[in-house]
Amino acid sequence: MDKFLIRGGKALRGKIAISGAKNSALPCLAAALLTPETVILHNVPYVKDLITQRRLLEDLGATVLTPELRTHKITASNIEIFEAPYELVKTMRASVLALGPLLARFGQAKVSLPGGCAIGTRPIDLHLKAFEKLGAVVSLEAGNVVARAPEGGLVGAEIYFEKVTVTGTENVMMAAVLAKGKTKIFNAAREPEIEDLAELLNKMGARIKGAGTETIEIEGVEGLNGAEHTIIPDRIETGTFIIAAAITNGEIEITGCRPDHLHAVIEKLRSAGVEIEELNQSTLLVKCSKNGLVAKDVTTEPHPLFPTDMQAQYMALMTQAEGVSIINETIFENRFMHASELIRMGANIQISGNKAIVRGKTNLAGAPVQASDLRASASLVLAGLCASGETLIDRVYHIDRGYENIVKKLSSVGAKIERITDSVATTA
């Protein structure tokens, strides 16, 4: 199992380019199942979860060509299987995004019910209720969700999500594009990844309005065509590197990003003393203010407010801020696993229910720590970068799921970080 060895204390300086958004590429790859024609996606991040999603499409019968590492040409013209098996879904919950497209185009889908994961039980009940509203019959058979559309296909309906769900909104959008008549989704998720998926679907001939707002309208069409689309930059990777610059008291120019996708994060970090300058619409210049960081409370909420996927990274930063900050996690029930590892490095954090109380500034000391999930791993990398001494992070397969070339990107701005693949240390 790979590990990262980080020698902290170095101020990071230089330029980092942002990769494509994992959480947009995942539904966009699934959307290619909606048409027999070829869908070409550019700027697909080279991360483990997308390798898994590609394998799922191929297991279903699609062909996926990658003329370049980050370009996927997907042709789902001979889908013979409509099932996402357990061994695949258990490694990546986002496989459930195959449900909507398979149900819409083939009238049937069988996807293993994803188990929980480290950060919570992660049910998909809202996805399934929405499919039923569209006329599908959904049952649970030996741990699999089995969904069947009625004889004449899915029928448009009004769907009200009692909770904001990102992949729920995406799944229903993809089911509704081929349904008969109009579908309205109320209390829809408003993440930029939803808008990116809707843009791809509309390029394919769908008729979607309102993506990015809480009400999305979809006029069903007979069929969809192929299209070409470039995935948006990853806003969480961007936020992670903003914090890397601040926590090491360095200065990083972040290129190929979309500052307009992370206003809440930028505003919160500015209020905590991070100097963030928008050089243009796709470039940020980040450094820490001379007066250091000040503790600021934060509450995670659905977009456009502060994203839960930045909570762990923000907690690492708050260990370096003067004062007490209260971090309120409202989205997932168990997303503080990184706290105990940060405490091992010298952080002063108390957990009380869904609140974490961080008292800073504390000097962090490197230690052997263990990653538990994707964003917790990022939090430990950030802490290791500012800690004195060596930090050895185990189970970094978590971070490989969602950060492309993080060792190479951080090394390029001066970080002392290397990947230890059991015996051999590399900086790739």
Ligand code: EPZ
């Ligand atoms: C997406 O997960 C992201 N994953 C997550 O990113 C992100 O943390 C999350 O949205 C919240 O922003 C992808 O896009 C692939 P939800 P998703 O459905 O869609 C509850 C990362 O680090 N809920 O918006 O699974 C759920 O338990 C990952 O990249 C139900 O109760 O999240 C949670 O409390 C981690 N029933 C809340 O809603 C449902 O049917 C939000 O979940 C669905 C969700």
